[in-house]
Amino acid sequence: MHITEGVAPASVAAAGALLTAGGVAMGLRAMKDEQIPRAALMSAAIFAASLVIRLPLGPSSVHPVLNGLAGLLLGWAAVPAFLVALFLEALLFQFGGITTLGLNTITMAAPAVVCYAIFNRPLRRCRQKNTAFLLGMAAGVTALLLSFALWAAVLVLSGKSLIVIVKLALIPHLAITAMEGLFTGFVVSFLFKVYPGVFDLPLTREGGVAP
Amino acid sequence: MSCTTHFAGHTVIHRLDPRPRIVATLLFAVFIALDNPYPVLATGLGVGIVLAMLARLPARPLARRLLHINLFMALLFLTLPTTTPGEPAFSIFSLPFSRVGLHLAAMITLKANAIVLAFTALLGTVELSALGHALQHLRVPDRLIHLFLFTLRYLDVIHHAYEDLLRAMKARGFRPRMDLHTYRSYGSLMAMLLVRSLERAERVMDAMKCRGFKGRFLTYRPFDFHRRDAVFCLVATIVLCLCASLRWALPGGPQ
């Protein structure tokens, strides 16, 4: 679901870069120096998982995207975290690209921040394991649907005829979204049981309370 | 095994200061991504190929990267000409392929390959932490750099932890299937590694405190700017200027 090098015209790519710069500034402001190791280790775990884990889906398998989870755990810091992860992906595997780095960051990180805004607070208030699972699932599904919408918007803005690519990707993407929801649900309900304080961490950033 | 290795080597490109390489790559990529007539794109592709040869990029990994990009491009060549309305260039099985669609697909393909080649040759050859520090010298915010360096430092550590746990799961008879048990197990694996990452983050923070960290990150790596770097800057400027003048001089370019 990356936007490949060369697809986006300069104006669209520039808009993406500007939006990303704003989001990154927000993310960096919400983070203190001593929170950097924690943000980096969490995003490294998420990034590594998205490379290593292959969820079986029909005859094939797919990697989880995990931007809903990243939003729940990192809040605004998800934006710089995704910028770093996507830059590394472009360098190491040529997924995405350098001119589309801003667009790809927005596509992944904006839904993460939205998930944080919607689901983090209910998750911290929730007392039931099954509710935690459902909230996690909702976050996973919401993030992937939003990402798809943004990705489609970028392609259509880049050239009206690219809508055919969007149409081709729609059905597989819905299947991936369902799986991502289940997977995120399981991860969140595990964390809820074992380490419930983990969902408070993005908040300590903004409040400036010591970790 | 490491998942964070760059294209190491000892070529002329590898020896250049990473800072001008970053600037040149960015300018080149942005320029190529603009609307350009074919001769400019062809020149750009040529520049990319020359850089890849100078950097002696290993054939197999480079081919894999280009294949990855060009599979998508092949999809564009199949879909765009058949769905974009316009004067047909030719038709296969009475399915018309429009000239406009072909033009669009060809433009994107040329742009992508030119940028990927230059990007891989100039930046894919920099050791990744050096790249981070070079970006720091280029005024990228310190916190973003430290986030990058920490992520890089622990990516392999976490990757190994994943592999160890996956191996232990396999040893207990785990075979991935499309069922809830599989998803739940992978979910546990992911969550367990998040918990362990958080605990490691605390220990890393402790280690930093023990070495006098008081809230401000101080790291530093110097770079040397040699005469060969000045030559590189000069050549890069000339190439970019030539491409730019070609773009504005040719019919079809912006007036």
Next chain:
Amino acid sequence: MSDNQPLLRLSGVSFRHAHAAPILNDINLALHPGERVGLMGAIGSGKTTLLHLIVGLLTPHSGQIDILDKPRREERDFWEVRERVGLLFQDPDDQLFCATVQEDVAFGPLNQGKCREEAHQAVHKALALVGMDGLEDRITHHLSGGEKRLVSLATLLAMEPDVLLLDEPENGLDPPSYERIRSLLLSLPQAMIIVSHNAAFLQTVTTRRLRLVEGKVAGAEP
């Protein structure tokens, strides 16, 4: 050696990592029912590698591995092996990855295709065997070092294996946990290969002892 069929036999097995010196060089080894074989050797001598070869997590460079009367070569051959040969990892944190003890011990039986009810019974039985019954709902991650070791062992026993491969099962345990593991191992009917640095421990627990030196099995010790 007894004349009954060995549970597992390694014949001329060698292993090396890519572009490195061989770690194991022409290993011959057989494990018979009822045997508890101790395996010693310096760090890096290939003890863990040997255990991983037996369950097919690594593939030998040459030689043959026969387990339960069949040669085992490919990944598929080892699917059956892994259900009947349990491997205890050195670090319980590598073995335990579920939220609760219950889920972790049930993981193996569920992989074996057991239904929830059967798995539940297997969990109960295995935890009772290691003396940890009643702790089903504890968070695995919060257990002490000794408890984690016992739960790891329970995750294997729940699969009702014929053979146990134990990688330093006594390492770092406090005296009560050490004693508990020791008497537990003596009471289990499975054939075992036990890797350890602790000669005194192996002396009391195993029926014979071997030492890995420079990639070879260097003769039995008393």
Next chain:
Amino acid sequence: MSDNQPLLRLSGVSFRHAHAAPILNDINLALHPGERVGLMGAIGSGKTTLLHLIVGLLTPHSGQIDILDKPRREERDFWEVRERVGLLFQDPDDQLFCATVQEDVAFGPLNQGKCREEAHQAVHKALALVGMDGLEDRITHHLSGGEKRLVSLATLLAMEPDVLLLDEPENGLDPPSYERIRSLLLSLPQAMIIVSHNAAFLQTVTTRRLRLVEGKVAGAEP
């Protein structure tokens, strides 16, 4: 005990995690210049906790900690302590958090307020001490286990501490690296507390040995 002032002294120190049984209970301990004290005990007996209390990463529940002739209570008190007491962590991957050896070893000196030139010299000197000079530009995560341990030690030595606290410095090393660490520790002038499971190692390296049992220092061993 000698009559000169101890470098550090713990008097009646107790520690427990919230809502848990005490890990350390009324600990009394002093370290004098030139001493190398070995500290043994099972997993979870509080050895690491003790080291973390000394550098102020944990705060004791009761009791007093005097280091370098001053009582130390608050975070700020420990800033000076951490510049003069170096703690080697169990896992070098926790300690080495920078990309290259050079940056990692320079991190401490830079925090001590040294300029780049001075820090550079400190790095050079520390790496030479552990026999790793010339490896300044190596990528940290490409180092072997033994090299990581040596570089970790160099990160401490670069700060020129008076005391070293070493948490299992020999654990998991292959025989050559083990020997290297052993002779290095014998050659260093600093007073040390060395935590280990390895009695033989402590026997050859330390001047006296203590054992933590049930939260108490259970008398010196020979």
